[in-house]
Amino acid sequence: MAIVIRDAEVITMDVRTGSTPVTRSIRIEDGVVAELGATVRVQDGDTVVNGRDRLVCPGFVNAHTHSWEYLAKGRYDNLPLELWMLYSYPILGGKPLPPDLVRLRSLLFAVESVRSGVTTLVDDVLETPSQDFAQLDAVFDAYDAVGVRANISGHVINRPFIDTVPYAAEWLPSDVVDQVRATPLLSAADYLDFSQEAFRRYAGRADGRLRYMLAPSGPQRCTDDLLAGATELALAHDAECHVHVLETKTQAVTGREFYGTTLVEHLRRIGALSANTTLAHGIWTTDSDIATLAEYDVCVSHNPVSNLKLGSGIAPWRRYHDAGVTLGLGSDGCSSSDTPRLPEVLKAAALLHKVTEPDHTAWSTADEVLRAATLGGARSARLHTDIGSLEPGKKADLLVYDLNTLAFTPRNRLDLQLVYSENGSSLRQVMVGGEIVVDDGRVTTVDEEALLAELRDRLPGIQAEQDRVESRNTVFHEAFERMYRTCAAEDVGVHRWSGPPGAS
Numbered sequence: 397m398a399i400v401i402r403d404a405e406v407i408t409m410d411v412r413t414g415s416t417p418v419t420r421s422i423r424i425e426d427g428v429v430a431e432l433g434a435t436v437r438v439q440d441g442d443t444v445v446n447g448r449d450r451l452v453c454p455g456f457v458n459a460h461t462h463s464w465e466y467l468a469k470g471r472y473d474n475l476p477l478e479l480w481m482l483y484s485y486p487i488l489g490g491k492p493l494p495p496d497l498v499r500l501r502s503l504l505f506a507v508e509s510v511r512s513g514v515t516t517l518v519d520d521v522l523e524t525p526s527q528d529f530a531q532l533d534a535v536f537d538a539y540d541a542v543g544v545r546a547n548i549s550g551h552v553i554n555r556p557f558i559d560t561v562p563y564a565a566e567w568l569p570s571d572v573v574d575q576v577r578a579t580p581l582l583s584a585a586d587y588l589d590f591s592q593e594a595f596r597r598y599a600g601r602a603d604g605r606l607r608y609m610l611a612p613s614g615p616q617r618c619t620d621d622l623l624a625g626a627t628e629l630a631l632a633h634d635a636e637c638h639v640h641v642l643e644t645k646t647q648a649v650t651g652r653e654f655y656g657t658t659l660v661e662h663l664r665r666i667g668a669l670s671a672n673t674t675l676a677h678g679i680w681t682t683d684s685d686i687a688t689l690a691e692y693d694v695c696v697s698h699n700p701v702s703n704l705k706l707g708s709g710i711a712p713w714r715r716y717h718d719a720g721v722t723l724g725l726g727s728d729g730c731s732s733s734d735t736p737r738l739p740e741v742l743k744a745a746a747l748l749h750k751v752t753e754p755d756h757t758a759w760s761t762a763d764e765v766l767r768a769a770t771l772g773g774a775r776s777a778r779l780h781t782d783i784g785s786l787e788p789g790k791k792a793d794l795l796v797y798d799l800n801t802l803a804f805t806p807r808n809r810l811d812l813q814l815v816y817s818e819n820g821s822s823l824r825q826v827m828v829g830g831e832i833v834v835d836d837g838r839v840t841t842v843d844e845e846a847l848l849a850e851l852r853d854r855l856p857g858i859q860a861e862q863d864r865v866e867s868r869n870t871v872f873h874e875a876f877e878r879m880y881r882t883c884a885a886e887d888v889g890v891h892r893w894s895g896p897p898g899a900s
């Protein structure tokens with residue numbers, strides 16, 4: 397039995413009509429778009445949906461996020477990355493989250509995501525103090541239950557955290573330094589073994605809807621053999637290898653101090669760049685870095701809301717486009733942007749780059765933003781042959797908006813209104829692989845009310861633990877504050893803040 401959506405306004409994102417809405421019908425069969433055209437086949441037993449007054453577009457790909465942070469939503473403000481991380485990813489005193497809480501967290505995270513139009517999550521799952529299979533199983537189980545598509549990582553940091561930034565270790569009390577350096581860390585072989593096992597364990601999970609992804613945290617946070625080994629393993633499985641690179645000015649200073657070059661150039665030298673690599677952020681890249689990323693066909697996940705919240709800087713959107721680097725859009729975690737919803741990210745991406753230069757012909761366009769939120773994210777997730785556009789043969793991951801809403805009234809340019817006017821409130825149906833996971837604005841697959849109630853019950857215990865760990869990590873604050881300010885005042889040869897170069 398098929399579902400036929402008749403005579404809807406459709407943004408296909410295919411090569412012919414791109415982001416321009418056209419009136420089309422869609423036949424969905426066995427989870428894929430079987431036909432798309434002015435007319436399509438209708439057979440007895442098909443479910444036929446009247447698509448008039450509806451806008452249909454490909455589901456959004458959240459190309460960079462961390463479900464771990466869901467429980468820290470709304471806890472922090474006005475902290476730059478290096479200080480914020482001390483509390484959101486504590487160095488000392490963290491206890492492993494029990495798998496049932498990981499599952500609850502992941503369910504809520506996925507529910508909020510799909511309700512905003514996200515059909516694919518690139519979830520870089522970092523558990524502190526470290527990750528095990530019971531926790532990773534819980535994430536896979538949760539996304540299986542909700543029905544979302546996802547790349548799910550084993551995230552790894554295998555250097556003592558205080559040694560992943562310049563200067564700070566010298567300014568910390570020696571007993572604290574000793575304690576951090578004594579914390580056991582994975583070797584490259586440990587992580588690659590874990591990842592091999594994960595590929596076996598999750599192969600074909602949920603009909604291939606859920607995939608394991610490699611995620612060495614960053615070039616300054618992982619050993620060279622781990623970074624190179626993860627790149628190789630990702631290629632062997634055609635999986636994504638997801639790496640945080642040059643999110644902040646501190647990291648630009650780090651490249652110079654640790655390797656005498658940029659972090660992108662360091663990754664190139666050690667063999668850790670490939671077409672399966674996605675850099676999260678990529679803000680403080682030089683023109684030469686951008687050329688290297690284009691040469692190796694590396695993608696970049698752009699996360700403007702998180703970058704604004706943490707004051708990280710403004711990624712060079714136009715330079716990436718000019719160089720031919722594929723961009724995806726990400727919300728980043730729920731502590732650095734406080735929501736996994738993607739409409740805000742689309743709007744921020746469309747707006748932010750208009751203040752970077754007076755030449756309005758170089759500003760970000762709604763078409764580029766929609767492309768990044770769909771095809772770009774799909775490419776970065778290594779899913780571009782399956783999703784990212786609506787065309788015959790691709791998975792039926794799609795969004796259905798009601799056009800009789802305030803956001804779409806008056807109907808002028810639906811593509812512009814989708815980016816600038818719509819905030820998720822007009823979204824009626826969300827389909828992943830032909831399955832309806834949101835209907836009439838409600839998640840159909842899990843009991844959202846019950847999940848919210850369960851979290852409310854558990855919250856006092858969760859928050860008491862967060863408070864305890866937070867106070868344990870204030871010991872790092874002063875040295876990291878000094879390090880942050882020192883790096884902010886240095887000249888790294890690129891400028892991604894709106895103040896004068898070198899301003900701290």
Ligand SMILES: [Zn+2]
Nearest residue numbers: 462640676728
């Ligand atoms: Zn991140």
